[in-house]
Amino acid sequence: MLNTYLNALRRFNRDVHLFLIASALTGLTVFGGIYTVLLNLYLLRLGYGPDFVGQVNAAGALSFAVCSLPAGLVGHRWGNRRTLIVGMALAAIGYFLLPLAEFIPAAERKAWLLGTLSFGVLGMSLYLVNSPPFLTARTDPQERSYVFSAMVALWPLAGFAGSLIGGFLPGLFAGLLSLQPDDPAAYRWPLLIAASLLSLATLALIATREKGIAGEQPDATVGGRPPVLLIAIMALVVLLQMAAESSTRTFFNVYMDDELNVPTPLIGGMAAAGQILAVAAAIAAPALAARWGRTRTIVIGSIGMVAALIPLALVPHWLAGGLGCTLLIAMGSTRRSVWILFQQELVAPRWRVTINSVLTATFGVSTAIIAMGGGQLITALGYRPLFLTAAGLTGLGTLLFWAFFRKPRGEYTRRP
Numbered sequence: 006m007l008n009t010y011l012n013a014l015r016r017f018n019r020d021v022h023l024f025l026i027a028s029a030l031t032g033l034t035v036f037g038g039i040y041t042v043l044l045n046l047y048l049l050r051l052g053y054g055p056d057f058v059g060q061v062n063a064a065g066a067l068s069f070a071v072c073s074l075p076a077g078l079v080g081h082r083w084g085n086r087r088t089l090i091v092g093m094a095l096a097a098i099g100y101f102l103l104p105l106a107e108f109i110p111a112a113e114r115k116a117w118l119l120g121t122l123s124f125g126v127l128g129m130s131l132y133l134v135n136s137p138p139f140l141t142a143r144t145d146p147q148e149r150s151y152v153f154s155a156m157v158a159l160w161p162l163a164g165f166a167g168s169l170i171g172g173f174l175p176g177l178f179a180g181l182l183s184l185q186p187d188d189p190a191a192y193r194w195p196l197l198i199a200a201s202l203l204s205l206a207t208l209a210l211i212a213t214r215e216k217g218i219a220g221e222q223p224d225a226t227v228g229g230r231p232p233v234l235l236i237a238i239m240a241l242v243v244l245l246q247m248a249a250e251s252s253t254r255t256f257f258n259v260y261m262d263d264e265l266n267v268p269t270p271l272i273g274g275m276a277a278a279g280q281i282l283a284v285a286a287a288i289a290a291p292a293l294a295a296r297w298g299r300t301r302t303i304v305i306g307s308i309g310m311v312a313a314l315i316p317l318a319l320v321p322h323w324l325a326g327g328l329g330c331t332l333l334i335a336m337g338s339t340r341r342s343v344w345i346l347f348q349q350e351l352v353a354p355r356w357r358v359t360i361n362s363v364l365t366a367t368f369g370v371s372t373a374i375i376a377m378g379g380g381q382l383i384t385a386l387g388y389r390p391l392f393l394t395a396a397g398l399t400g401l402g403t404l405l406f407w408a409f410f411r412k413p414r415g416e417y418t419r420r421p
Contacts, residue, residue: 020143020213030206032160038167039199042273045259047192059380062255063373068123069130070369076134077362085139090210092131097203099125104196134365137349138358150291157342161283172273232352235415236360240367245402249310250337251375252395257330260388267323275327279334286335290342299347300410306340307403311396318392351415
C-alpha cells in the first residue's frame with residue numbers, strides 16, 4: 006500500500022507539488038501547528054479566561070462562515086488560482102498582526118484580537134474554499150484519491166512538527182529574552198514566526214500555472230439544476246458532525262493548561278502525537294475507501310471521533326485527555342481524506358465550488374457555535390458537559406449521513 010502511495014506521489018504534476026508545499030506550510034503554522042498550540046495559551050497569558058477564548062475562536066469561525074460563500078463567488082470570477090494566492094496573502098497579514106496585541110491599549114485590545122483573527126480567517130476561507138476545485142481541475146480522476154489524501158496527510162505531518170516546535174518555542178524565547186515562562190512576549194514571537202512562514206506558502210501558489218488540465222474546468226453549461234437537497238443534507242451533516250473536532254481543537258489546550266495544569270511542552274507533544282497518527286490515517290484512507298467504500302469509511306471515521314471524546318470527558322487526567330485527543334485527530338483525518346473527494350464528486354463540475362463554499366461556511370458556523378457556547382458552558386458547568394454534548398451531536402450527524410447516503414446519491418448514481 007505504501008509503495009502504491011509513493012508511486013502516485015511521484016506522478017503528481019508540478020502544480021500539485023507546489024500546492025502541497027503550501028499545504029505543508031499551512032499545517033506547520035495555522036492548521037494544527039504552531040498557531041493551533043499557542044494561540045489560546047497566548048490569550049490566557051494576556052489574562053483572559055475560557056469565556057473570552059471561546060469568543061475569539063467563535064469570531065474566527067463566524068468570519069470563516071460568512072466569508073466562505075462569497076469566497077466561492079470570488080473563485081468563480083477570479084479563478085481558483087488567483088483566489089488562493091490572495092487568500093493566503095491576507096491570512097499571513099491577519100495572523101501576523103494578531104500577536105501585536107500587547108502594544109495596543111488595553112481598552113482596544115479585545116477588539117484588536119477579534120478583528121485581526123477574523124481578517125486572517127477571511128484569507129484562509131478564500132484559500133480553503135477554492136483548494137478542492139483547484140486540485141480537481143489539475144488532476145486526472147484516477148489520481149484524485151491520492152492527491153486529496155496527500156493534502157490531508159500533509160496537514161498533520163507538518164502539524165506534528167509545528168506542535169513540537171510550538172510547545173518548546175515559548176520556553177526558548179523566555180530564556181533568550183530573560184522573560185518569565187508565562188510572559189505573553191514568550192508566546193508572541195513564535196506566533197509572529199508562524200505567520201511569517203505563510204508568505205512562503207503564498208510564493209509557492211504564485212509559481213503554479215494559470216490553467217488546469219484540459220477538459221477538467223467546470224463548464225457553466227453542464228450540471229443542470231442545482232442539487233439543493235444534496236447540498237442541504239451535506240450541510241446539516243457538517244453542522245452536527247464537526248462538533249467533536251471543533252470542541253477539541255478549540256478547548257483541548259485550554260483544558261490541559263487551565264484545568265489540569267499540564268506544561269506547554271507536554272501539550273505540544275500530545276498534539277504532535279495525534280498529528281503523526283493522522284498522517285498514517287490519511288495515507289491509509291484511499292485503501293480503506295477502496296475496500297469499504299467511501300460512505301462506510303466516513304461513517305467509521307466519524308464513530309471513532311465520538312469514541313475519542315469519551316475518555317476526554319470522563320477521566321480528568323492528562324494521559325486520558327491526550328489519548329482522546331490523539332485518537333480524535335487520527336479519526337478526523339481518516340474521515341476528511343475521503344470526505345473532500347466524496348463531496349466534490351457528489352455533484353457535477355459546475356457545482357463543485359458551490360458545494361465546497363456551502364460546506365466550508367457550515368463548518369465555520371458549527372465551530373462558532375461550539376466555541377461560543379462551549380466557553381459559556383465551561384464557565385458555568387465545566388469541561389465534561391461540553392465534550393459529552395459534542396460527542397452526542399457528532400453521533401447524530403453520523404446517523405443522518407449513513408441514513409441518507411447508504412445508497413448512491415447525486416453523480417454517484419451515474420457510475421457503474
